[in-house]
Amino acid sequence: MDILLIPGLWLDASSWNDVLPALQDAGHRPVPLTMPGLGLPAPESADIGITDWVDAVTSEIDRRADPVVLVAHSGGGNVAWGAVDARPDRVARVVLVDTVLPADGGSISEFPLVDGVVPFPDWETFDAPDTADLDTPTRERIVAMTASVPGRVPTDPLPLTDERRHRVPVTILSGALDDAQLRTMLREWPRYAAELDAVVEVDVIPLGSGHWPQYSMPTRLGEAIVTAVDGGA
Template sequence: MDIILVPGLWLDAASWAPVIEPLRAAGHNPRPLTLPGVGEPASGSGDVRLTDWIDTVVTAIDEAAHEVVLVGHSGGGNVIWGAVDARPDRVRRAVFVDTVPPPPGSGISEFPVVDGVIPFPGWDFFDAEDVADLDEATRASVGREARSVPKHVPTDPLPLTDERRFDVPVTLLMGSLEQEQLESFLAQWDSYGEEYRSVRDAEVVRIGSGHWPQFSAPGRLAELLISSVR
């Protein structure tokens, strides 16, 4: 099975390295992506939009001989859901890593723009529970490798038009939330809750990690990815 791995903001294909070999050992073909404009100055990334990121995933889907599984971490969840919307007949399952299927028109989030790009804001920017399981060495290593993202991408509205996306099975690998907790939160998030409830086959699995399990719990994440590919 081709497994297309889409990183979250500030990360590239190398961020998936800790899960690549377990996926291959299980007989899969992992295909980690680096998205357009990541790490480039404003002169090279100023025109990059969220749709360009989605198109990159769609191209990877079209290159595959058979159905694919899409995996999106954090903001990469918006990207894979846009790709599911574009190719609902080619995606066997969409796996969201500590994020949820976003509704039409939603953005990822808003971050400070510096010199025309959005640099990694540092670990203090995030909630304590999201980073609690990252030790100092991991924070330093990931921080050094973090790359800027195009200024428009995090706030661009997500274009979704094909209701066949709801026919694609979804797995939500949540860092700390059980299904009941997640659904309680989503019930308060209006359009996010509606999008989630519209998915006809959705499962929620708790990883037992913070927001970056590929760094803090790669073995557990790989195990859950393998079990979700069916």
């Protein structure tokens, strides 16, 4: 099975490096992606928005004869769900890594612009549970691997139009929340809760990690992805 790996904001294909062996050992063909405009200055990336990131994924889907699995971390979940909306009959499953499904018109988040792009923010920007399992060397490694994001991408609304997306199975590999806890949290965002409720098949699996398990527990994350792909849970 071809598994397209979509990074979150500021990260590129290399962020999945430590996860790849578990997928390859299980006989899958992982394809880590880098999104358009990453690391480019504003004059070269100002016109790049969330739909361009979605188009980059759908282009990869269209290159393959068989349906694919989409794995997405954090803000990459918006990209993955946009690609499912565009190609609902070409995606066998979506695996979300510590993120949730966006609603129609939803955006990733808002971060400060610097010279027209969005650089990786300070660690203090993130909640303590998100970073608790990252020691200082790992944080330094992550920062060294980050690059700026085109200014529009985090705040662009994501259009969703094809209700067939709700037939595509979804596995959420949550950092800490189980199914009940996740749905309770989403009560604060009713449109996001409704989007999740509309999906026919959803499995929520707590990893026992922070927000970046591809760095803090890559083998465990890889095994969880394989279980989702092979076992459908």
